[in-house]
Amino acid sequence: MRRSLAPYEADEPLAASFRAKQLQAMLRLTPLSMLVNLFNAGFLAYRLADQSAWLWGWLLVLLFFAYQAMAAWYRAQRRSTRQTASRKAMRRAFRHALGLGALWGALPALLLSSVEVQDQQMLITISCGMICAGGFALVTVPAAAIAYVLVMTAGSMVGLLRTSLPGAEILFCLLVAYSLIVVASVQVMAKSYGSRLVAEADAAHKQQIVGLLLRDFEENSSDFLWELAPNGQLGHASSRLNRALQFDPQQDTAFSLVALIARTHLQQPARVPADAGHYLGQLQTALSTPLPFRDLLVPVVIGDALRWWALTAKPVWPGSSGAPGTPISQVTPGWRGVGADVTDRKHAEDAMHRLAHFDALTGLANRRHFQHRLQQLCGHDGSTPGSAALLCIDMDNFKRVNDAYGHANGDLLLKAVAQRMTSTIRGRDLVARLGGDEFAILLDGVTEVDEARCFATRLMQAIEQPCDLSGISFTPHTSMGIAFLPRDGQQPDEILHHADLALYEAKARGRRQAQFFCMAMDEKAQRRIALEDGLRQALAQRAMHLVYQPQISLRTHQITGVEALLRWSSPRFGNVSPAEFIPVAEEAGLIRDIGLWVLETACTAAHQLPAGLLVAVNLSACQFDDELLVDKILEVVARSGLPAERLELEITESVFLKDTEDVLTALHRLRAAGIRIALDDFGVGYSSLAYLRSFPFHKLKIDRSFVMAILQSAESQAIVRSVIDLASALHMETTAEGIETAEQAALLTQLACTTGQGYHFARPLPLEAATAFAATHLAPGA
Incomplete structure (x- = not known):
């Protein structure tokens, strides 16, 4: 029974806290459970009081049990939540459940054989319902639940053995089976509940340890500490920070932390990143908002090297180490925090960003970065949609370069073409390598056909210059498809698809040209599908x-x-x-x-x-x-x-x-x-x-194109004659296709062509x- 009382393994005082949670979970259902008990008892008294006078005494006893349960529930509501509970409290719960079960079990044991058949069925039904409901209501205290179920089951079994109700034997077997199922379910659910209690306690313990470690780090960091007064001036700081910022507490009292960091940028302006102002602005914003912040990056020049710091801080309210006594809007906090040199981590993150967003071979933006920029232009990030010309570019017959000169020379060609594209675009434009020999260019703000055509011509001229491929001179050629945002599409996939259709049309028309998207291309693509x-x-x-x-x-x-x-x-x-x-x-x-x-x-x-x-x-x-x-x-x-x-x-x-x-x-x-x-x-x-x-x-x-022009073109006639003579020399027959006139047939006969085919025949x-x-x-x- 002790094992059932504690469906978990824990030492005191952890077990005491678990017992408190078991009892609290059971008490939460007490009002509903007692309401069900009283309702069923009242119904039975109404139906059977004239047959069993002692039923009113039974009802008074039940009211006493309900009063005890509700009093316990009321006391629990009035006082603060108890963190522990004794074994004695668990035994009280066990005795209460046992008494309640015995009280309900007495009904079928004493009444079932003396009431009418319809009342017997009602009584059996209520008993089964109370067995199941009570067992599951008491499941968090498994000993109480099992005692209640077994006592009620025993009373019902006695009643069935005493009655002459038809099919009583079957009902007896079903009652035993259902009771065993309820007991087994209670044990399984109690074990699951006990496991959850243990898991929650373990998680709370781990969280406490993590909190202690974090506080220890904030108080004893080996990097550096810093503190700002409410007026923004740097107060207490570690010697490492003072050396890095060249901070003199006597002379630099008018400098804020942001100003001190910005002052280091004057030492080596060439090493300062272009977006340094963005990082300093983030720090200034964080310090002007009375909310803690963590790992805020700022660039700092120390000596002749650029370093990256991650700053973490929380507000310190004047006159208190906790929350302020007056509204936040009327109080300016100071700041206390730590800083860590994360230069290596920043470089690693930058390298990962380049790998994720830029092509390793050419250094151009990759498909992912290109898609992100295209989504921005389409307004998918919440910004205002923009306008642009999208050029999809494909190198003509690039596979032949790889096959003829090798993949190493193919890579050299791709890099040369990428450099020429980069040198042709404006600073706000984007050129990307989508994969293989496929490139794309976004011309920001370009909406006119003439402007896009002019750029495409200039780009082709820049690309179509000889390249040195390991001593081999090769001139690349490209085909281009052009679509405009938002005229030709307002969704990234749509505009890219339309530019691809225009590119496909450029290739179909002989390559080495640029084609602008029109709806006929989309209709053609739909027809092809x-x-x-x-x-x-x-x-x-x-x-x-x-x-x-x-x-x-x-x-x-x-x-x-x-x-x-x-x-x-x-x-x-x-x-x-x-x-x-x-x-x-x-x-x-x-x-x-x-x-x-x-x-x-x-x-x-x-x-x-x-x-x-x-x-x-x-x-x-x-x-x-x-x-x-x-x-x-x-x-x-x-x-x-x-x-x-x-x-x-x-x-x-x-x-x-x-x-x-x-x-x-x-x-x-x-x-x-x-x-x-x-x-x-x-x-x-x-x-x-x-x-x-x-x-x-x-x-x-012989192709019909030569046959159709054989009478008008001396060149075509010469080609046909050469093919016939060549075939004759190689002992091959010749067939002329597309013969439509008797004159064509006569001339081909004169040239010794073997057979003919065409509308003339x-x-x-x-x-x-x-x-x-x-x-x-x-x-x-x-």
Whole structure:
């Protein structure tokens, strides 16, 4: 029982304070508990007094117990909170609970067998409720709670054993189970309450120790002490402070602490930070407000070195060591405090701040610092929103610099460009490196297009100067996107997004230029997102289709094959041009699945064409990122049953901008399997004769841009002739794309071009129409 009386381990006098808290917690519920007791007792007396005359005597005894409990509660309210309680007080609480439990337990024991069935049910219900309620109300004194529950339970069990109530055996078992649960719950909750008491006492003890240590530090600091009189003059101070400030108590009586610190700045003005006035102003404000302050930084020049002090102080009221006897507004306090030299800590914090807010490579502001400044301009810190021009800047083809000259030279280039940007902006502007080769500039107060365009031109001219990269001369170029705050956006993310859209437009238009944001760019971006979603749905639902454009022999005028071309009719956008949706598919990573679907559909459709005709299918450069591309192609060909020599894969020279060795390996595997390989759009883009030497293509396709101008431009005609002669020398066929007139076809025939393709012969046709066209343009006997 002693263990239940104290659900904790503590020695006196700590245990005495715990007992006081247990009793106080129990007494707080006493009025409510007694009210419940009296209400239930009155209800029972009203219902059962005519059946049991002694019930009125029972009620008087209960009133006596309630009076004792309320008297104890009243005494506790009248006197100050007791800090300790004796074991005797705990035993009184135990006896009171035991008597109350016995009093309530007597009711079912004596009455249950002599009352009517409905009253028996009422009595059992009240007994169960009183068992649970009393147990939890007394939980902070677990011995009292358990005694109350067990005595009441015993009385109820006796009553159930004496009654003939149907189902009494079940009620008896349930009563025992519920009582055990209440007892177990009381023990668990009491233990938890005891643990909380111990934890609170431990925390108070630790807080007391910390307070003692802090007071000891304030009184016996090894740094320095200082004291100010109510008039602000430096009074008592440690010798260390006097030496540092060169303070003479006889001659410097007119100097305040702030003035003495400011006087040290005159010794080495070059070493004083630009914001020294800000720190001194903070100190002056703190000394003019009668509130304690802690670790207030001030810069001090000692000798020829800049040091940083952290000052901590509290007000000292005249004539008292505590609070003033008159209103604060009418009393000027003195100050007593300590100071510590925190120069090393300040330098470490400055270094951490630089790492957090500035780019380590270029020294420019980083993305975090830039975002903070942008939020300030947008008024997110509570200030008035400002106006500015935001330039998002990206270096053109920077990856090639890293690949060709190494990352060390790439870093040299970034630092050189950063220095040129810094030298171009004004003092109130901000230039930041957002990451990689991405930069941003905030031109504070710039709102006019002409002013921003003038700056962008000047900036490009400054950047586009040769740089020495470890003995290599390289001239950097940039693209820029410009948006204005608040015209193009009033939120940081919005304005930055719009400047990025303008940058994207500058790159799309050929790079090395600046573009200003307009709403059409945002609409274009929204359309691109919508197209991507539509493409995903179209791919899942197989809602795209193929058309087939015949390829004609220029010598025999007979069909030699068809090129499979992808088409997409969107319910939302109508007929979308491949020139628009193919780049979206490539950027979204959908081109792999789309490309394989096109290949499988074309190979299956080829069986409906006359035997021997080629089927040409385009491969995107992005598909070569898939290491399993060749295996997937060969699997599609095998599954379709199409002879490999009837399939011609068209690639562009852009595939060689990736890993050339891997691309060539893939092409050789395809050629070895019997699949024909054609080089599409030859003569534009990244043409290199090295590709023709590295891989024996079956065919070169002459771009339509040369074919369209072949009759008007001698240069285009010369280029076409050269491509045809080159292909002939390398034993390759040639196909001219975009033939629209008979004159173009005749000239290409004269130049010995192998095949032609274009509206002059046939437009792209559905499979049935292409099959019918092929049947009428086959060689006799084919």
